[in-house]
Amino acid sequence: MDIDFTKEELAFRDEVRQWLADNVPPEIRKKTSYTIPLTKEEQQGWERILGRKGWLASHWPKEYGGPGWSATQRYLYDVERAFAGAPLPSPFGVSMVGPVIMAYGTTEQKQRYLPKIAAGEEFWCQGYSEPDAGSDLASLKTSAQREGDDYVINGSKIWTTQAHWADRMFCLVRTSQEAKKQRGISFLLLDMKSPGVTIRPIVTIDGHHHLNQVFFDNVRVPVENLVGEEGDGWTVAKHLLQFERTTIAGVADSKKAINNLKELAQEERDGGVIMGDLPDVRRRLAELEIDLLALEYSNFRTLDAVARGESPGPESSLLKIKGTELQQALSQLRLEMGANRSMPWLTDQTLAPPAFRHAATPYFFLRAATIYGGSNEIQKNVIAKMLLGLG
């Protein structure tokens, strides 16, 4: 066991730090630091800058347009990225469908989709959940009927993050009614501009538009857009879910959030006392930092296992649960430090400093972190069953 970074790794970190300092646009840095949601143009603008540098698909191998970094380099990069005030790339392309296409895609699919993802040229969205198929994803009903060289899609997906930004969707559809629930599911790629696709916005309790319901009315998708075999969608999706869960711990961004809170606690006073000197605030900050350390080292252990060729198993559920709980606790502390100054709703017209003025948005939105990506209850079921052999 050894946790020190090599000289080369430290040099790498310095290079990354310098490049980020020179290249993150100030407006993006500001918004990200205060957790103000970015517009599509801002998000995509930044992703293209990263894409040109070759760092957008930071965990991809070189052959597909990634930098080919080691797990340690990726970790160092991610922390630098968070501390430079740069947002995470939209996960649907680089973290989700990209790795799936690498593992299961045809040569044509790889050539067609991967370069555009790595360059930040195309946005993707994830069409899994349906109104009646959330935690019980395998009961999804959106159907894909084979007609000649096309599938014809009918049904609806819901909670689709950034569908209104996306050029393409990867989705799970039912290609067979006969087979056992999971066996009837296939993994399809579709163009969001296809005739028959309509999008209804869903505003969330943070007051912003991230989510959508997407309707399919006889949408035609060429058969060549199938990933894996027909009926193999469930296996493909499971592969993806595991990778989703190693990034979902959000260590780098939580580190940055703690750092921001500590700075804020030094700048702001409460009743004449520096907030960071108040016993309650000091204790809560310390507790969260300790939780973060445990999470960070759990994350290292998982990354190490992945680097040695083990695929992240149910252990990644632990990272998801603990990581999201920490994100929520951090956003809650910020809101409570802001108190009266964080209670005005969606307005710039207040006397509060920006860090407090914008504290409610992440607090409310992050309640979703324990719901999406497989709810924390479902993750605990996974651990109970797969790791503990219960049930």
Place this chain on the structure above:
Amino acid sequence: MDFSLSEEQRLLQESIDRFIEKDYTFTKRQQRLATEMLYDSAIWQQMAEFGWLGLPFSETVGGIGGSLVDAVLLAQGLGKGLVIEPYLAVLLAGRIMERLLGEAASAWLEGVIEGSKVPALAYAEPGSRFAPCWTATSARPVQGGYTLSGQKLLALGAPVAEELLVTARLQGEPGDVQGIGLFAVPAQSRGLQMLAYRMMHGTPGADLLLEDVVVPKEACLAEDVGRALLTVVDEATVVVCGDALGSMEATFWKTLDYVKTRKQFGVPIGSFQVLQHTLVDMFMEVEQSRSITYMAAMQAAGEDPIAAARAASAAKAYVSRAATLVGQKAVQLHGGMGMTEELDIGHYFRRLTMLSSLFGDRDYHVRRFGGLQTTAMD
């Protein structure tokens, strides 16, 4: 010991429930929130006619003479109905006027009780998250009056009030209970900048920037209001517990309903034991909150100001934590649905978040409760 409600109290509850069902449905509320209009005079008038705006004031000043228990029951009903009207501003501003001026407050209170004017009390400041007497805003005597300078935060109802009651320091340092004056400041005063908004649960509020606002001598309504301010904020704190209790009850029942009807894996999600236990946790928090809120409402009627203050802090410390837990769990159990602006659950969660902080969060009241065991008030 008697925890039963009087006939009048039951009638009060029924009248609120009927009002919500008929005139204050969630759909109507959402339509109103979608407009820019901060104030609905028809609704406010209706609340006045029911006698709700006069409820917390004694009959000698033209009020109904309700107790703090009555005020809590009213708040509970309004919380259940997600009512966004600034009734707490009536309580804060009206009660401090009654306390300071006695019968002389009747003329001022008349319009408030009739619903023809909305009052507002601006006391909170950036220098302290919650201590009411952390008043740094200054009142400097000048020829024929005073000039006021400073900042106020989250003044409930201020954007719809014609006149604001503003605390400002005549003597001493922020934190001193002594030396704080109360001033009547017209909303249109020169040098007063009002940053108006809705608070996260929909009620209008404002931050105020006062830069050498000149007011006449008569604008100083009282010269040493610190004690009265503390008492009135304590009363309002107990009433907020009532509002949170009503919001929590509604949130709990709606969530219970939801887990019985929402199906996943072929069964209602309420059949999963882990969710059953979560609902039991929510249920227990609601019942404990009810107990401690009633305790505080009854204690406040006693003679001992320290006992009343301790009771208010105990209730708010408990209820703040309970409100956070109930709100968060309700969203969690609703899954994606709980995250939407379309469903009422998220609006209850926002209200509970707001109330959990308003007039002091859990940490503040735990600390205050602990401090009040041995030392004097505040």
